[in-house]
Amino acid sequence: MDTEKALQALSDKSFLDKLYGYAYRRCNTSQEAEDLCSDIIFSILKSLRRGAHVERFYAFAWKVAARVYADFCEKRRRDSESLAALPDTLTSSDLIAALDEATADEGQVRRILQEIAFLSRIYREVMVMYYLDGKKVSDIASALGISETAVKQRLFSARNMIRKEVSKMEKTAVTLRPIAMSFIGNGSPIGNDPRVKAERALSQNLVYLCKNKARTAKELSEELGVAMPFIEEELDIQCRGENGEYGLLRKTDDGRYIANILIFDMDEYRAAEQIFRAHAADFSARFQRFLQDNRERILSFPFLSPQSDVAFVGWCLVNRTVWTLSDMVTALLKEKYFADVEPANRPFSTVGYAMKPGESLDMGFYGCDGVTAENLCGYSWVFISNAYGNRLQAHFHCGHNLSQDPQLMLTLRAVGGLDVASLHGDEQEIAAKAIENGYLRKKDGKLYPKFVVVNGADKDAFWSLASTAAERCADIADAIAGQVAEFIRRTIPAHLISEYALFSQMTDFRLLSETIEACIASGALTTPNQPYAAEGVYMELEK
16 A cells, blocks of 8 residues: 555544544543544654555554554553652642752743643642642642542643643743834824834734734733733723724634734735835836926926926825825726725724844835924915935924924925025024925025925826826736735735735835835936935925
8 A cells, every 4th residue: 555545544534533442442531542542643644654565554553553552551650650759748849840950040930830820720720739839639639629649640740731831932932032013004193093002012912923813812821921911901902002993903703802904924025015026127217207208397387386306306206106006006906806895994004014033124115294284374274295214304294283393384484485684583593404404495595495385276287297107007007916916815814805905005115115216326316415305395385
């Protein structure tokens, strides 16, 4: 009989039932029987994998079973002798000595005592009464209503369980080598951002353990080595989030907990970002040709701040062009691949990136925060956004109070030109700082905004430039959408499929950063002369 046929015979349910029956008749408990049966199956498999010649499978299998049972009996005899030698009483220090020779290691002592807390109740009770309370075996038997032999058996089994767990370091990999998580979000974070509840290592590792599998509070407690009351409180915090509706975890109908956000391990993220990144060179070349072909159209736009360099204006168009391409991908995902899935719709969404020790997150990320204000310097409405990333620091973040930014207030006054001679006192110093930080430029004795500034009524016309650039890349969007859809179906948990649009947005960062670098290298985009520069800052104004 060849190996494959022997393996088929081994997997036959009726044979496995007989094998378990063989083990059960020879053991004292069902747990022992399961262990013996597993040992027999493992030994048979090992022999087959080593190429053992098998003519009659069943005769071979029962011969192996008899040999394994003989070894099992010898081990049980040795264990029984240890059980009989168990003293009537012992202390916690005796337990430590019995389990671990390195008794001077306080961390190991704590680990052993901690493992007692995670034993099931029938074992935990006898361990606490025997080792910590110092009670006699006879007293424990009387208190629990079981025989003294049963007490000794439980003590012996519990001690073996603890020894096994203490030595099995893989189980505590998360506890001893915790992951760190970074979060990136999209939308309006003010009051809606669950990331603010996950700044601690415990929070992040708790969420990570629920990445793809729903877990109970008990399972999480055991995995992290943290007592249940603390875990239960943390779970509640992570389910509620900041606004009480959107947290990093969700509770399932059966009382378990699972991630409520997309979480990428580094290898998963690298594979996902490669989908967009593979098209970066082609996309960048097309964007550069767009700037060249539309130079006059761009510079003739009615900016409220004088613009003469298409390579500078291009900074405000490049990120919007990538966003437009991403929107095209999202539309294709909805139309062609996920028409039956209602996409997530909330004020703010976030994605987590998990890094194991030694890993780091280099996304080439360029973000863009926007801020609004009303009734400011004679304008009924002001909107300003700024790109930030590898070459740029953000002037403004979400929640920035524009009315308390003197450099910006001076910039608003400079729309249309502001005489330097009209400045007095502190305004001159503020103007100097604004020039240095890229808010303003000086020409012929007047100050003008250096940012790209447009009339609110003209914003759609300005952004149509980015749409025109993205339309040149429709074939790229189609190719990306197909690859993204395949990746999503293969890797994203079913309960998070509605996050498909966010997945696309959170994996396109390299496309933008590599396009920026290629355009800077070719001169299609200006090179920022400092981290706080005017590149990528865009402002809309309405009277």
